Amino acid sequence: MEAFKNISIRNKLIVIQLATAFIAVLICSVIFVIITINTFKEAEIKNKYSLAEIVGVNAAPTLLFDDNSAANQILEELKSNPSILNAIILDKTGKEFAKYSKEGEEDFSFSNLDKKDITAKRLIGNEFIVRYKIFHEKEFLGSVILKSKMADLNNIIYNYIKVAAFVLFTGLIVALLISVFLQRLLSNRLLSLVKKTKEITETGDYSSMILFEGKDEIAVLSRAINKMLGQIEKTQDNLKEANIHLEELNLHKEKTLSVLSHDLRSPLNSIIGTSELLKANFDNMNRADLQQMLILIHKSSKRLSDMLNNLVEWARIKFASEIFSPEKIQICMVVKDVFDMLSENALGKGISLQNKIIENVFVWADGKMLHSILQNLISNAIKFTPEGGKITATSETRNNESVIRIIDTGHGMSKEAQEKLFTPQVDSLSASRQEKEGAGIGLLIVKGFVEKNSGKIWVESEQGKGTSMIFTLPLTH
Missing domain, CATH: 3.30.565.10 (Histidine kinase-like ATPase, C-terminal domain)
Structure with a gap:
């Protein structure tokens, strides 16, 4: 998974499309082979049951007249069908009436099957048996049981697998060609989007627009990015204006504090100067001069008090x-x-x-x-x-x-x-x-x-x- 994360989106799309196509074709091929083989087996069983029915119809007179040799001759005709391994005709009591075994095949015991009401039954491997009940005017005369094998089943399976493999390979080739074509349509737009956003990030030009026509996700994404770029540009403009305003405020604050500092010193200097003069010449000053100096000190103190009050009020705004x-x-x-x-x-x-x-x-x-x-x-x-x-x-x-x-x-x-x-x-x-x-x-x-x-x-x-x-x-x- 880590390696998959690091490959390009173009290759990711190809891998995903190929994997999807492979799985889809593989599943379809397997289902096709299974269904075809089952259909073949069912057809083979029906075919052998029809053959058992023909044998049963021909053997009915032999059971009526208890003619074993005639029944054996009927079964001997099965030599022409190499897929028949064993055959037997049972009377109505379940006893063996006539039988046939293909050359090289061992006898097969059918006596226990007579007690079971079966039409067809699969055995081990490709072998199966079919049973046909013989009636004459609604009277049960006996049964015909054939043991057969699926003719050329392995060859049929092998051929179907080869066909499925060819279809799978061809499907992958076609899927690869289609995915290469389609991924270009998608990845080229994505790569173009990535390239454009990278350019905007490097240049810082948020006024640039990313233009993609259509209503798919890439077009929607490009419009969302354009909207985001517009908001970033607006935010940048607001920040620039705010910075300019802050610089002006800082400059204004510095000038204001400078002026206030000077203005605070003026009444203080007046108070200090007047009080020093009063202290040095108190004994030599008349009452009128003393009153004038006290008025000056009071006036300067009042001005200083008013300025300090204003500064306190100004500070209240900040907090x-x-x-x-x-x-x-x-x-x-x-x-x-x-x-x-x-x-x-x-x-x-x-x-x-x-x-x-x-x-x-x-x-x-x-x-x-x-x-x-x-x-x-x-x-x-x-x-x-x-x-x-x-x-x-x-x-x-x-x-x-x-x-x-x-x-x-x-x-x-x-x-x-x-x-x-x-x-x-x-x-x-x-x-x-x-x-x-x-x-x-x-x-x-x-x-x-x-x-x-x-x-x-x-x-x-x-x-x-x-x-x-x-x-x-x-x-x-």
Whole structure:
């Protein structure tokens, strides 16, 4: 079996077809010989029974008139048939009436057969006996029993075997020619399929197609391979795009971390420098200078605290799968908490905070993430809304989700700025933070948290007419 596995599929097909043809022809030949020999034997027995019947009809008068010599003369006529070995005529009591033995043949005892009701019986080898019962006007007179041999049975068997061998040999030759022709039709297509798939594997060109016409298994296999190649090509394209995207993300991450590192050092350096100056000149400074330095230290510490909080929130996005705990939340209460927390900042600029979200609106979201989303959006709205402005929180239900809006009366923004709002340019991130004390990275956090809660976020704004930050959250689990 191991050697069979290693030969080519072409030779395998030839071997299989030859073996199948050999077995089929051999079985047919054996069956043909057996049936023919049995038919010959049955014909021979019938022939000898007919001969016994003729002898019995002729011997009936001899039994009626008890004429032994006439009966023996009838049996002597059997010399003309060399296949008859022994013959006997028994009277109705089973006693021997006349008998015949071929020259050179020993006498055969038939007396015990008279008690058995037989028509024909095979003996050892090619010999057999037949019995014919003699009647006259329904009166049983006796029996004729012949012992004979199958004439030329061995020669007949030998001739049939030669014929069967010739048929078998001829069948194998024909099967070989047919199998060689047929295997080319099959193996050539298979070898072509193997060659094509090998070329595709070596070149990596998965856009190549394997074309085979028809509805047989090879054609079906080629179409399945083509489908698989298409999926591989699509997967490769997706992997290339994913790799490009990952490279961009890594580059963005490195630049962002670089900028954040620089921005974290700025307030730290300010705190350290101011505190060292305060420490060195404390005794010589007046109250106004001391108050100014403390204000600077407090402001730098606040900036540093805000940056660290943003970094913590940003890290939560990366590990949100482990701490994500959505629940049913009353949205108006979260907005109220954020408004209360930021009310001092709003009052400092004379900005009015209005919560118009009704109490029976509930969303399915992570409470801490929702609080961070609203805190960032409302905090940004306060930063970019001029003094005396207004910030309003509203909601509406649409398609099994709640649409929440944070609307301010600020200066608005251009379409170009809106397109880059949730993917801020890293090079301008530090400058935007210095200008607005942390604006930029907060929106990345907001976008990540909204999407984690199966929502979407976008902006609607027009220069000179304010900005609406809009996001959605599901109403149910």
